[in-house]
Amino acid sequence: MNAVISLLVLSTLPLLVVPVATSVDSVKAAVEIVSGDPRIFSGESVRLKCSVSDVRSTWDYLWFRGSEKLPQQGEHLLLWRAHVKQSGNYYCQGVRDSAVGDIYTSKSLPVEINVDGGWAILQVPPTLSLVGDTLVVTCRVRGTSQLREVILYKEGIEVMRQKGLNPHFTLTNVTVADQGMYSCRASWDIERRTRSVISVDTLLQVVEVLSEPVLEIVTVGDLIPANMMRLNCHHQYNAPAPKPPVHYYFFRNNLKLGMATSENHDLVKRTPGQYTCKIRVPVLGLVRWSQPKSFGQVTELQMTKPPVHPRDPWTRAPVISSPSDPSLPPASEPTAALLPPHQSTATPTVIQTTEAGTPSSGPPSSQPAPRTVPSTAQSLNKTTLPETDDITEQSGDTPEDDGDVSGDMSGDMSGDGPKRFW
The missing domain is CATH 2.60.40.10 (Immunoglobulins)
Incomplete structure (x- = not known):
């Protein structure tokens, strides 16, 4: 008898569960313009489409303009003969039923639509x-x-x-x-x-395709040992897909720490000094350096002058030796040449104008x-001389990888500028 009662109780448990709405951040929604333009005249039309990254499930769609929820719920949103007041940021969200209630995707990034009443x-x-x-x-x-x-x-x-x-x-x-x-x-x-x-x-x-990186030093974290710290090399990479791989390098006092890595972070010992990071895209011939960042009590010996890091891979000039003292290392001095400005031949013109508004x-x-x-x-053409700083790896580091380490400071520049593959 007790067994029968237990079965009856278990069978009624699903009925006692209250459906709740849940959000799945791993499933993304995206909005795109399939016809028309983001800026249109009043009276013209534009069509938007919402897509969800999870194609294995059947989704319904919710549409929003700013914080306002729109009545449309289909995959497409049509602004037919749009009015100026319909300008705004449009985004969508996927929703589907489940045994535990509605499941929502994360909201898409907005698409801005401007309806212009002018001419x-x-x-x-x-x-x-x-x-x-x-x-x-x-x-x-x-x-x-x-x-x-x-x-x-x-x-x-x-x-x-x-x-x-x-x-x-x-x-x-x-x-x-x-x-x-x-x-x-x-x-x-x-x-x-x-x-x-x-x-x-x-x-x-x-x-820029590759922005100047910013070095971050993190000393506290769940995955950071007591005697270690984490170096993060932050940057923006705007190359179109498929994006060529990026190589990351980390330096202390201009000495390279280990080999190149495909990750933008590295764990190193907590040692005082000046730290920098370098990012390189070999396929595109792009190299960018961060500004130096100090950690701990940096001695005067450690605060050596950092090498000149080129901001753009333009043509490099040959090394110029010092004539006064042959024992001195080659000079390293960035130079820049300024081309004369080109003056436009356009002449001032007085034009009759009209006040913008609804035509x-x-x-x-x-x-x-x-x-x-x-x-x-x-137009400014920059010519940077090769750096002469001795880029010697620390004791115990591995040999230079993929032929890039020995010329880290000066050998990554292409004489023809950045290579373009799109």
Whole structure:
């Protein structure tokens, strides 16, 4: 009898379990634009798609604009003939049923949609641009006007001007200095009058493929022994997939600690000194060094002048020996040559402008113009001499690996600049 009662109790336990909503952080949701652009005119449409990394299960989808939950629940979200008030950050989340309640994915990263009620839009690449890329930006005008002139501005200063119907501007070999807020102005003739409209500012982002690393020294942690400390080499790696592997090196007082590793951290003894880390991407010919960081009581002998670490792999000059004393090591002195600036031939122009807003039957005929001045581009070619510091491994270290250690400070530079494989 007791056995029968026990079975009855066990059979009723599932009924007593209250379903709860759980979140699975390992399952990710992602939003992408499948038609349209992130910046559109009012009255145009854009379609978004939500995808979940777990393809073995059947998921439903929740959509959000900012903190507002939207009524749509399908895989796609269509903004049909969008209004200005529908601008915002859109993201999604996957949800499915289970025996213990609803299971949610982590929320996706947002996708920003801008609905513009004006007459001009500057379209820039939707993703981050890399140093050395060639970018095309487009000045879109509402309707089918026959353009007479298009001007590109950065921070309100004219950088390009072109006549005719071509609304596209090409920026070649961009650098971090090219990042900023851009806008455009378009002009056309209608009914013997010149109409001119200007877009709102749009951010153009340019990042380096490999950022300068930052060294972190951690002395306290569950996995750190009492007499050890952890060196972390933090950086950003923006190469497109598939990303070539990165090699990490750690130094104390300019002496390499062990061999190269594929991990951005290393456990070392707690020894006072100046520490640095180096990251290298052999396939791309990229090398970056961190700034030195001191640990403990560093003696004057230990605080030796660090070698000159090149920030970019440009052409290296040959070693120059000291003529006064043959016993001295070769000199190491970075030099830089400044090329003369190139002055733009663009002339100041007074343009009739129009106040941006929701369009009526035609654009207004007056609008304040941004500052128009000739642009100046400067090019700086850096030439760094090879370092002469003696890179001697500490006692007990393994021999130099993959031919990279003996030239760590000066032999990683390619004379042709960074290699590009995409």
